[in-house]
Amino acid sequence: MTASIHISAPAAPGATLPGRQVELAADRPMPLDCGAAIGPFTVAYQTYGTLNADRSNAILTCHALTGDQFVAEPHPVTGKPGWWTLTVGPGRPIDTDRYFVICANVLGGCMGTTGPKEIDPATGTPFGLRFPVITVGDMVRAQKLLIDHLGIDRLLCVTGGSMGGMQVLQWVATYPDHVYAALPIATAARHSAQNIAFHEVGRQAIMADPEWHAGDYYANGARPTGGLAVARMAAHITYLSEGALTRKFGRNLQDRQDLSYRFDADFQVESYLRHQGITFVDRFDANSYLYITRAMDYFDLARDYGGVLADAFRDTAVRYCLVSFTSDWLFPTAGNRAIVHALNAVAASVSFVEIDSDKGHDAFLLDEPEFHQVLRGFLDGIAEHRGLEPADASTPGAETR
Amino acid sequence: MPRDPDRPGAVSRANDIRVDLRLIAGMVAPGSRVLDVGCSDGALLRALWQQKRVDGRGIEISKDGVRICLSHGLSVVQGDADTDLADYPTAAFDYAILSHTLQAMHDPRGVLDNLVRIGRQAIVSFPNFGYWRLRLALMVRGRMPVTKRMSYQWYETPNIHFCTIADFAALCREMGIAIDRCLILPAGGRVVEMAPGAVANWIGEQAVLVLSRKAG
Numbered sequence: 265m266t267a268s269i270h271i272s273a274p275a276a277p278g279a280t281l282p283g284r285q286v287e288l289a290a291d292r293p294m295p296l297d298c299g300a301a302i303g304p305f306t307v308a309y310q311t312y313g314t315l316n317a318d319r320s321n322a323i324l325t326c327h328a329l330t331g332d333q334f335v336a337e338p339h340p341v342t343g344k345p346g347w348w349t350l351t352v353g354p355g356r357p358i359d360t361d362r363y364f365v366i367c368a369n370v371l372g373g374c375m376g377t378t379g380p381k382e383i384d385p386a387t388g389t390p391f392g393l394r395f396p397v398i399t400v401g402d403m404v405r406a407q408k409l410l411i412d413h414l415g416i417d418r419l420l421c422v423t424g425g426s427m428g429g430m431q432v433l434q435w436v437a438t439y440p441d442h443v444y445a446a447l448p449i450a451t452a453a454r455h456s457a458q459n460i461a462f463h464e465v466g467r468q469a470i471m472a473d474p475e476w477h478a479g480d481y482y483a484n485g486a487r488p489t490g491g492l493a494v495a496r497m498a499a500h501i502t503y504l505s506e507g508a509l510t511r512k513f514g515r516n517l518q519d520r521q522d523l524s525y526r527f528d529a530d531f532q533v534e535s536y537l538r539h540q541g542i543t544f545v546d547r548f549d550a551n552s553y554l555y556i557t558r559a560m561d562y563f564d565l566a567r568d569y570g571g572v573l574a575d576a577f578r579d580t581a582v583r584y585c586l587v588s589f590t591s592d593w594l595f596p597t598a599g600n601r602a603i604v605h606a607l608n609a610v611a612a613s614v615s616f617v618e619i620d621s622d623k624g625h626d627a628f629l630l631d632e633p634e635f636h637q638v639l640r641g642f643l644d645g646i647a648e649h650r651g652l653e654p655a656d657a658s659t660p661g662a663e664t665r
Numbered sequence: 666m667p668r669d670p671d672r673p674g675a676v677s678r679a680n681d682i683r684v685d686l687r688l689i690a691g692m693v694a695p696g697s698r699v700l701d702v703g704c705s706d707g708a709l710l711r712a713l714w715q716q717k718r719v720d721g722r723g724i725e726i727s728k729d730g731v732r733i734c735l736s737h738g739l740s741v742v743q744g745d746a747d748t749d750l751a752d753y754p755t756a757a758f759d760y761a762i763l764s765h766t767l768q769a770m771h772d773p774r775g776v777l778d779n780l781v782r783i784g785r786q787a788i789v790s791f792p793n794f795g796y797w798r799l800r801l802a803l804m805v806r807g808r809m810p811v812t813k814r815m816s817y818q819w820y821e822t823p824n825i826h827f828c829t830i831a832d833f834a835a836l837c838r839e840m841g842i843a844i845d846r847c848l849i850l851p852a853g854g855r856v857v858e859m860a861p862g863a864v865a866n867w868i869g870e871q872a873v874l875v876l877s878r879k880a881g
């Protein structure tokens with residue numbers, strides 16, 4: 265690492281979190297798709313593994329809607345394992361003994377990167393809805409500034425599932441010369457009407473909460489936790505599958521022998537969803553949820569290329585691997601395959617496989633041996649093509665965790 | 666197991682590949698662009714990478730086949746050649762290869778048309794139903810031929826469009842496809858390069874043909 269890390273002013277709640285933070289766009293504000301510009305702003309990120317001497321082993325991991333930079337370590341708020349612990353780590357498919365893994369909290373997020381809950385320097389109060397609407401393109405521009413800051417010219421791979429996959433696609437479209445390989449998982453090149461509809465339900469739940477106060481709830485001592493929990497519950501259903509819900513819960517009753525004839529959580533599935541909602545609000549900001557779901561809704565990569573998705577990937581030298589899951593109805597195989605068709609149309613180097621799983625969209629986070637076998641094989645392949653030394657032969661590099 | 670219409674359950678190793686694959690590999694120029702349609706477990710693509718540094722691509726319909734390919738670092742798309750070849754741009758590859766897959770296609774003619782469009786040359790191998798032993802078996806026994814190489818019973822075979830070398834040559838003529846080379850593999854014998862005529866159709870257990878779209 266050459267550049268020094270600038271810690272941002274510790275005014276924001278995010279600054280109390282462990283991990284790395286860097287102030288970016290200090291010299292020149294970063295333009296946003298909405299027409300505004302932002303800067304300086306803070307990006308919170310984590311790294312795992314060691315950057316090698318020629319900086320060729322960096323893998324950028326992009327998190328999903330409610331993910332964050334704590335990929336492979338216990339979450340500082342919940343204490344639960346990181347969201348991709350099964351995939352990223354020493355000896356894991358994304359092997360941190362071999363690769364230098366970076367993950368940054370997205371712009372608009374609430375885990376230390378500048379977002380609606382952070383203090384607006386212009387007013388001295390949290391941005392709330394005065395925060396500009398951001399897009400997946402903006403998130404990726406911010407990540408590029410981080411990668412530049414880390415002194416990495418070309419990422420070995422950019423990967424992520426769901427919204428993380430959208431960022432991967434945006435990366436290769438915007439910065440094709442700075443990405444060697446792309447591994448978008450369970451994603452789509454555009455958000456579907458059904459997915460926009462689910463997001464709108466979540467947003468309306470938040471906005472209908474009297475504690476939301478048009479986004480200015482930060483000073484009130486109360487937060488729209490009820491609305492955010494409902495948003496999470498509705499969304500969580502879309503991450504699973506009917507098969508997985510039936511397998512896990514069926515019609516089983518929760519802590520009772522018979523129906524209550526009341527509106528308690530009679531069924532295990534109700535109890536489970538309530539738990540998901542309640543625990544989510546401890547770690548997530550309601551306004552961030554509005555902004556990030558909006559960014560996903562706005563994502564339509566082909567729109568920037570005259571409606572022709574293939575043109576987003578034209579003359580690409582990037583090696584692609586796409587993965588979908590049979591029971592994923594949020595980002596179904598068809599949407600992933602549409603990306604493969606576009607890549608085929610430009611004769612890109614592309615791999616694609618649909619993994620059999622009944623775990624729904626969340627399958628990419630879970631223990632899916634076939635999926636992990638594919639990840640490992642693809643990464644081994646690109647590492648060989650890129651001329652990386654095998655893991656056991658690697659020399660100590662310039663940067664350690 | 667990946668689909669291999671000829672030998673169910675056969676998973677070949679790179680240095681122990683099917684004879685037609687070895688012949689095909691021999692015809693591919695080092696460093697060229699190759700699309701292997703119906704690449705099965707990727708044996709040919711691996712051999713091409715190891716021997717000729719050909720960074721090839723594959724299409725394979727079976728998930729297991731694709732997973733095996735991907736675990737070896739190959740670029741393979743899970744897809745159906747009958748429908749997906751239409752996506753590929755014209756002359757995107759030096760060679761479009763279809764090894765022992767033609768007979769399992771729903772639309773062999775459409776696939777062939779795409780192969781000579783996508784590749785500057787197409788290399789196609791298939792079992793020859795005009796091979797004398799098969800003719801004899803049908804004549805003498807009156808039963809659909811089942812051999813070591815084509816070991817399926819009629820009711821379970823994925824091979825739905827068998828042809829003879831003569832049939833194939835006639836289709837090429839009709840479609841305006843030139844047969845640039847024709848290698849004939851007699852059973853257990855030496856590979857011979859000869860015109861795809863009556864002799865080839867009699868002695869050839871398999872054929873490997875190099876095709877291209879006729880100019881004009």
